[in-house]
Amino acid sequence: xxxxxxxxxxxxxxxxxxxLTQNGHKILKLKRDGLILEFFKxxxxxKDLRLEIAKRFREASEKIAIASAVxxxxxxxxxxxxxxxxxxxxxxxxxxxGVVVPEIKSSKIVAPIYERGYGIIxxxxxxxxxxxxxxxxxETVVKAAELETTMKKLLxxxxxxxxxxxxxxxxxxxxLxxxxxxxxxxxxxxxxxxxFRLKRIKxxxxxxxxx
Amino acid sequence: MEIAVVGSEEFxxxxxxAGIKKVYAVTPDKLLDTIVKVLxxxxxxxxxxxxxxxxxLPAQLxxxxxxxxxxxxIPVGVEEGDMRDKVRRAMGxxxxxxx
Numbered sequence: 001x002x003x004x005x006x007x008x009x010x011x012x013x014x015x016x017x018x019x020l021t022q023n024g025h026k027i028l029k030l031k032r033d034g035l036i037l038e039f040f041k042x043x044x045x046x047k048d049l050r051l052e053i054a055k056r057f058r059e060a061s062e063k064i065a066i067a068s069a070v071x072x073x074x075x076x077x078x079x080x081x082x083x084x085x086x087x088x089x090x091x092x093x094x095x096x097x098g099v100v101v102p103e104i105k106s107s108k109i110v111a112p113i114y115e116r117g118y119g120i121i122x123x124x125x126x127x128x129x130x131x132x133x134x135x136x137x138x139e140t141v142v143k144a145a146e147l148e149t150t151m152k153k154l155l156x157x158x159x160x161x162x163x164x165x166x167x168x169x170x171x172x173x174x175x176l177x178x179x180x181x182x183x184x185x186x187x188x189x190x191x192x193x194x195x196f197r198l199k200r201i202k203x204x205x206x207x208x209x210x211x
Numbered sequence: 212m213e214i215a216v217v218g219s220e221e222f223x224x225x226x227x228x229a230g231i232k233k234v235y236a237v238t239p240d241k242l243l244d245t246i247v248k249v250l251x252x253x254x255x256x257x258x259x260x261x262x263x264x265x266x267x268l269p270a271q272l273x274x275x276x277x278x279x280x281x282x283x284x285i286p287v288g289v290e291e292g293d294m295r296d297k298v299r300r301a302m303g304x305x306x307x308x309x310x
Contacts, residue, residue, distance in 0.1 A: 036302075039302075043298075043306060046294065047307065053285070053287060053288075054288060057287050057288050060225055061225070064224065064225045064228070068224075077227075079228065080224055080227035080228045081227070083227070083228070083230050086230050086231070086232040087214060087229075087230050087231065088213060089212050089213070089214060089257060090212065091212055091256055091281075102280075104257075130225060130228060131228040131229065133225075134226060134228050134229035135229045135230070137229070137287070138214065138226065138230075138231065138259075141214070141257065141259055141285050141287065142214070142257065144285055145256070145257045145283040145285055148283060148285065148294060149280050149283045151294060151297075151298075152278070152280060152283075152297065153280065155298065155301040155302075156301075158302070159300075159301045162301075
């Protein structure tokens, strides 16, 4: 506080900074609220997908356990090694309130039995069912990946924006207002000093004129 | 990009059936090294891990996996996942509580 020059130009500069900070604070608060709204839009979908993953995994695990028990682990493994198609994913990005979030597109995951690569007659329906269940699980995992990445990025941005809003509200603005108060006080003090000095000079001049 | 799965043989065999190429069947002592390797693999976009395996990992690596966006780590076999803590930290309230 001691380095601040209590001048009118400094006061104008501080007042300008306060206005700028207040504007920034308002805009950041709007951004934070917008991000929170976007976050709430996808939160329920993400929760549902998470439940779906757990459900599909339970189903798929049951089916593969039955296939392994009835047809044997070797049969299941050999079918899994015979597969020809492999799903791939493409990552694209889109902008959501200034946050770059991914869009995940996958190549066909659920394939008909005749496209899987293992012989239709060579495997049992139990292995086919297990494959089907796992393909659906992978499809859900891909959907969840997109949503969860979006959620993670939004949460990071919300946290960052909240920190900025709080810093402006509780640190930067109060400091600037304190400086403004200090300069105003000092200027008033200097003005009072000046008036008092002028009055004394006037008194002295009046006395000198009388004498 | 590809999908990768890391876990025990029983966990990964089904994913291999679904056509996933990057499937790593590992014993618990190799789990950590394999996950670190997959996390550093630029070709992997999604990593699926069995939740009980995830609980066995050191907290620091779990945190890294939770924050990771490329690849996105999806714990399979649990209804809440790693998002609950993250949401609670960022929003200040537990939005998963109602479930």
